[in-house]
Amino acid sequence: MRILVQEAPFDVGAELNAFQADKTDMGAVVTFSGLVRDLPEAPLRHMLIEHYPGMTERALTKIAEDACARWSLGDVLVIHRYGQMAPGDQIMMVATASPHRKDAFAAADFLMDYLKSRAPFWKKEVTADGSDWVAAKDEDEEALRQWQQGS
Amino acid sequence: MKLDVMYFAWVRERIGVPRETVETEAATVADLVRELSAREGRYELAFSDLEALRVAVDQDLTDFDASITGAREVAFFPPMTGG
Numbered sequence: 562m563r564i565l566v567q568e569a570p571f572d573v574g575a576e577l578n579a580f581q582a583d584k585t586d587m588g589a590v591v592t593f594s595g596l597v598r599d600l601p602e603a604p605l606r607h608m609l610i611e612h613y614p615g616m617t618e619r620a621l622t623k624i625a626e627d628a629c630a631r632w633s634l635g636d637v638l639v640i641h642r643y644g645q646m647a648p649g650d651q652i653m654m655v656a657t658a659s660p661h662r663k664d665a666f667a668a669a670d671f672l673m674d675y676l677k678s679r680a681p682f683w684k685k686e687v688t689a690d691g692s693d694w695v696a697a698k699d700e701d702e703e704a705l706r707q708w709q710q711g712s
Numbered sequence: 713m714k715l716d717v718m719y720f721a722w723v724r725e726r727i728g729v730p731r732e733t734v735e736t737e738a739a740t741v742a743d744l745v746r747e748l749s750a751r752e753g754r755y756e757l758a759f760s761d762l763e764a765l766r767v768a769v770d771q772d773l774t775d776f777d778a779s780i781t782g783a784r785e786v787a788f789f790p791p792m793t794g795g
Contacts, residue, residue, distance in 0.1 A: 611721055616771035678794075682793060683790065694722050
């Protein structure tokens with residue numbers, strides 16, 4: 562398991578290749594890659610991501626451990642950036658490796674749902690009109706309830 | 713006791729500092745919120761709607777009725793928006 566919280570950009574391709582290397586007993590690797598999305602209403606100048614050093618690493622490790630307890634996983638990678646980013650920039654990625662495809666997909670989906678509302682990151686969007694903190698959505702909490710019901 | 717109190721995102725902006733050390737005898741998070749709110753308007757404003765806030769005690773997410781006896785740090789922030 563590898564959890565990285567960093568300001569610096571990273572190369573998804575290189576990270577994926579390194580993650581896949583020497584995994585002779587894993588038949589499936591699923592990756593999710595998250596990018597800064599421009600806004601339809603007003604062009605985004607940049608996005609600022611704030612986090613809680615210490616708690617962030619702790620929360621991400623717990624989420625990854627929960628995924629490992631729930632599915633048959635050989636490895637998990639989570640990289641999440643903080644600081645200032647432009648539209649199209651890489652924010653984060655997760656990768657899961659499993660002997661089987663379904664476990665790899667489900668675990669990646671679970672990691673993303675929990676990471677979104679249980680890891681202490683906050684996004685602020687800065688446009689020509691000003692800046693706003695991104696609000697959490699009700700459906701984010703609903704997604705967690707689905708996992709808790711064991712779907 | 714001495715307690716490190718931390719604020720993130722708009723809570724930090726409203727209170728005006730990212731962290732501070734407070735001297736408090738508060739037993740729970742809710743007691744601490746009442747103490748801070750009584751101090752100055754900026755705290756009262758930041759804590760006016762607890763439904764819109766989350767709290768972590770020693771870096772674990774918890775509730776406002778959680779005990780802070782013996783805790784080292786308490787953090788207040790809005791719902792998280794990672795990913």
